[in-house]
Amino acid sequence: EAQVTQNPRYLITVTGKKLTVTCSQNMNHEYMSWYRQDPGLGLRQIYYSMNVEVTDKGDVPEGYKVSRKEKRNFPLILESPSPNQTSLYFCASRPQGAGEQYFGPGTRLTVT
Amino acid sequence: GENVEQHPSTLSVQEGDSAVIKCTYSDSASNYFPWYKQELGKRPQLIIDIRSNVGEKKDQRIAVTLNKTAKHFSLHITETQPEDSAVYFCAASIYRGYQKVTFGTGTKLQVIP
Numbered sequence: 001e002a003q004v005t006q007n008p009r010y011l012i013t014v015t016g017k018k019l020t021v022t023c024s025q026n027m028n029h030e031y032m033s034w035y036r037q038d039p040g041l042g043l044r045q046i047y048y049s050m051n052v053e054v055t056d057k058g059d060v061p062e063g064y065k066v067s068r069k070e071k072r073n074f075p076l077i078l079e080s081p082s083p084n085q086t087s088l089y090f091c092a093s094r095p096q097g098a099g100e101q102y103f104g105p106g107t108r109l110t111v112t
Numbered sequence: 113g114e115n116v117e118q119h120p121s122t123l124s125v126q127e128g129d130s131a132v133i134k135c136t137y138s139d140s141a142s143n144y145f146p147w148y149k150q151e152l153g154k155r156p157q158l159i160i161d162i163r164s165n166v167g168e169k170k171d172q173r174i175a176v177t178l179n180k181t182a183k184h185f186s187l188h189i190t191e192t193q194p195e196d197s198a199v200y201f202c203a204a205s206i207y208r209g210y211q212k213v214t215f216g217t218g219t220k221l222q223v224i225p
Contacts, residue, residue, distance in 0.1 A: 032211075033211055040217060048213075103155040
């Protein structure tokens with residue numbers, strides 16, 4: 001089944017404790033992105049990647065890191081999480097030649 | 113950078129009526145405008161999209177119109193049904209180009225039976 005998966009789905013952590021949210025797609029898509037969704041603010045792009053080893057900042061990259069060492073994986077790293085990073089995070093992928101993005105199920109992160 | 117404004121933030125309609133959601137964008141380089149539907153607790157899913165070389169696109173009860181000159185595009189849902197109740201997001205990006213995508217802030221549509 002073609003899909004985008006994220007892990008974990010739910011995470012409660014404390015300020016300053018490094019964490020990684022994994023994202024994997026099995027559709028051989030070139031493009032992958034991370035978004036955060038907050039009430040009243042919609043979806044805001046954090047980082048995106050156009051292919052292996054090619055990444056760039058979205059609109060809200062502060063406090064996040066990403067890497068794209070393999071085509072299928074695009075992990076989101078929070079080196080020192082803070083409470084303002086409490087949010088719902090979505091990973092998405094799309095093939096190079098098309099516009100539709102396929103979203104993962106989301107990761108709800110709470111930083112206390 | 114791109115800025116996308118979406119109105120209204122909430123919309124209530126009677127079942128069977130039409131619903132219209134409007135978005136404006138700022139970057140004339142944007143040429144791809146998708147609309148996503150997000151049901152409660154679910155992921156966003158594409159419902160319709162339009163490219164800048166087309167003025168209107170229709171898919172059953174859903175249509176999207178684009179005015180490039182005015183930099184605005186709209187989602188039209190006719191004969192609304194309770195299952196249309198969801199949050200709808202518009203977005204703007206560059207088709208086939210790099211992956212920067214800017215979303216609107218969302219419209220919560222409630223269809224009253």
